[in-house]
Amino acid sequence: MTSLNLTQDVADLTAELIDIMSVSGHEGPIADAVEASLRALGHLSVHREGDAIVARTDLGRAERVILAGHLDTVPLPTAPGSRGTVPSTWEKNDGDDSPQARTLYGRGATDMKGGVAVQLALAALLTEPTRDITYVFYDHEEVAADLSGLKRLVDRVPELLSGDFAILLEPTNGNVEGGCNGTIRFEVRASGKAAHSARAWMGENAIHKLGPVLVALAAHEPQTLTVDRLDYRESLNGVIVTGGSAGNVIPDRAVLEINYRFAPSRTPDDAEDYVRKVLGESLNGVEFVRTDAAPGARPGLDHPAAASFVEVVGTTPMPKFGWTDVARFSALGIPAVNFGPGDSLLAHSDNEHVSAQAIHDCLGALKAWLS
Numbered sequence: 001m002t003s004l005n006l007t008q009d010v011a012d013l014t015a016e017l018i019d020i021m022s023v024s025g026h027e028g029p030i031a032d033a034v035e036a037s038l039r040a041l042g043h044l045s046v047h048r049e050g051d052a053i054v055a056r057t058d059l060g061r062a063e064r065v066i067l068a069g070h071l072d073t074v075p076l077p078t079a080p081g082s083r084g085t086v087p088s089t090w091e092k093n094d095g096d097d098s099p100q101a102r103t104l105y106g107r108g109a110t111d112m113k114g115g116v117a118v119q120l121a122l123a124a125l126l127t128e129p130t131r132d133i134t135y136v137f138y139d140h141e142e143v144a145a146d147l148s149g150l151k152r153l154v155d156r157v158p159e160l161l162s163g164d165f166a167i168l169l170e171p172t173n174g175n176v177e178g179g180c181n182g183t184i185r186f187e188v189r190a191s192g193k194a195a196h197s198a199r200a201w202m203g204e205n206a207i208h209k210l211g212p213v214l215v216a217l218a219a220h221e222p223q224t225l226t227v228d229r230l231d232y233r234e235s236l237n238g239v240i241v242t243g244g245s246a247g248n249v250i251p252d253r254a255v256l257e258i259n260y261r262f263a264p265s266r267t268p269d270d271a272e273d274y275v276r277k278v279l280g281e282s283l284n285g286v287e288f289v290r291t292d293a294a295p296g297a298r299p300g301l302d303h304p305a306a307a308s309f310v311e312v313v314g315t316t317p318m319p320k321f322g323w324t325d326v327a328r329f330s331a332l333g334i335p336a337v338n339f340g341p342g343d344s345l346l347a348h349s350d351n352e353h354v355s356a357q358a359i360h361d362c363l364g365a366l367k368a369w370l371s
Contacts, residue, residue: 002029002032002033002036003033003036003037003040004016004017004033004034004036004037004120006037006041006120006121006123006124007121007124009099009356010117010118010121010359010360010363011099011100011102011104011114011117011356011359011360013117013120013121014088014104014109014113014114014116014117014354014359015088015090015104015106017030017108017113017116017117018086018087018088018104018106018107018108018109018113019086019087019088019106020033021086022071022072022073022108023072023073023074023075023076023107024072024073024074024139024140024141024142024143024147025072025140025143026072027051027071027072027139027140027149028051030071031048031051031052031053031071031137031139034053034071034116034120034137035048035053037120038053038055038120038123038135041055041123041124043057043127044056044057044123044135045058047157047160049149049152049153049156049157050139050149050152051071051138051139051140051149052136052137052138052139052149052150052152052153053135053136053137053138054134054135054136054137054153054157054160054161055123055134055135056132056133056134056135056160057126057129057132057133057134058132059128059129059132060132061129061130061131061132062131063131063132063164063165063305064131064132064133064134064162064163064164065131065132065133065134065163065164065165065166065167065305065370066133066134066136066161066163066165066166066167066329066334066336067119067122067133067134067135067136067166067167067169067366068119068135068136068137068138068150068166068167068168068169068325068329069112069115069116069119069136069137069138069168069169069170069340070112070116070137070138070139070140070141070142070149070150070325071116071137071138071139071149072139072140072141072142072143073107073108073111073113073142074107074111074142074348076107077107077349077350079350082350082351083105083106083350083351083352083353084105084106084107084109084346084349084350084351084352084353085106085107086106086107087106088104088105088106088109089104089105089106090102090103090104090105091103091105091353099356100355100356100357100360101356101357102355102356103353103354103355103356104353104354104355104356104359105351105352105353106352106353107352108352109342109346109352109353109354110171110341110342110343110344110346110347110352110353110354111170111171111342111344111347111348111352112169112170112171112340112342112347114169114171114340114341114342114354114358114359114362115169115170115171115340115341115342115362116137116169117359118169118340118341118359118362118363118366119135119137119169120135121363122135122363122366122367122370123135125367125371126367126370126371128371129370129371130370130371131305131370133370134160134161134162134163136150136153136161138150138152138153141325145292145294148325148328150325150328151328154328154332158332161329161332161334163329163334164303164305164334164335165300165303165305165306165309165334165335165336166326166329166334166335166336166337167309167336167337167338167339167366168324168325168326168329168336168337168338168339168340169338169339169340169341169362170324170338170340170344171340171341171342171343171344171346171347171354172318172320172338172339172340172344173342173343173344173358174313174315174339174340174341174358174361174362174365175313175315175316175317175318175339176301176309176310176313176315176317176318176337176338176339177317177318177319177320177337177338177339178228178230178298178299178300178301178306178317178318178319178320178337178338179227179228179230179232179264179296179297179298179299179300179319179320179326179327179330179336179337180264180296180297180319180320180321180322180323180324180326180327180338181232181234181261181262181263181264181296181319181320181321181322181323182261182262182263182264182266182268182271182293182294182295182296182323182327183259183260183261183262183292183293183294183296183323184259184260184262184268184271184272184275184290184292184293184294185257185258185259185260185290185291185292185293186257186258186260186272186275186288186289186290186291187255187256187257187258187287187288187289187291188210188213188255188256188258188283188286188287188288189253189254189255189286189287189288189289190206190207190209190210190243190253190254190255190256190285190286190287191206191209191252191253191287192204192205192206192207192208192209192250192251192252192253192254193250193252194245194249194250194251194252195249195250196248196249196250197247197248197249197250198248200250202250203250203252204250204252205250205251206243206251206252206253206254207243207244207251207254209254209285209286210241210243210254210256210286212281212282213238213256213279213282213283213286214238214256215282216278216279216280216282217236217237217238217258217278217279220236220278222234222235222236223263225263225265225266227263227264227265227298227299227319228298228299228300228301228302229299229301230299230301230317230318230319231319232263232264232265232296232319232321233319233321234260234261234262234263235259235260235261235321236258236259236260236261236275236278237258237259237260238256238257238258239257239258239259240255240256240257241254241255241256241257242254242255243255257291258275260274260275261321261322261323262274262296263296264295264296264297264298264299265298266296267295268290268293268294268295271293272290272293276288294323294327295327295330295331296323296327296330297326297327297329297330297331297336298330298335299317299319299335299337300330300335300336300337301317301335301337302335303335305335306335306337308369309337309339309369312365312368312369313339313365313369317337320338322344324338326338339362339365339366340362341354341355341358341359341361341362342354342355342358
């Protein structure tokens, strides 16, 4: 079983991780390498569950911190000339020969091999941390929620995920982003009657029935709600429309998918009530069905461990607008924040990249806080 060099430059460790193909569903090789590397560290107990690995210190400290990150990536880009692929490539900054003056390109550079490299480097460095640490590496984050390796750990070995505070090393540009918005999806299903489009009066157009709902969505002004001193901007949008069978047939069925990203002060039921109120009478004559929902997470910044971490990082905390797995820790009663190297806007892009300096800065902040 191949292991990783956890004591090399953390940016080079990131490149080594990128070079192990780990598209969702194919995390076995990278999980093997992570497991072998962690088992070689005598100060950690290691548990593997499928392609998820949990490694823990057991020093009897007063607090336990969880550092978590996912091992998988989205599929590789297909556009010619894309640099966010596998294997990784380096680009040096002009006029600066220092190891930090480099930019690393490759699939997962931002989301989130840089964060995973920081976890692994800390696991090797911190043999006597001031807080006990649980390192969590999991599979299937980039796909359907029911496949999530973190969910599997919660279901099967929840005792290994006990802790006082959690940090998810998703990319945040080195800022602390507290909690996350929730997400909920609906389908608006319209039925009609098929007919030849030359004799449209003989049919009933299902696509047209979606019109009032689309108008209501377009007119909606998203809210910004303040939760524990952070301002969470919401969004409500139509995201997918399907319907029709041919260019000369009046459609007898049409479906509009709606996604609502809601502030963590709302529950999924609150979110559904809000969307129903926004759409109002436009739902007359159509079917409105909730298809998926995941609650958000409050910031958790009032916890003493969170406050001390924010002080070490030294930047003003921000809200996380997207949904992340901090919500799973929040559901366990564990306050959680996002903090990791790289720009989240580059995640999944054709030129996904992260600077060596950003990875070093992330490692430095966590090392200073935990040692």
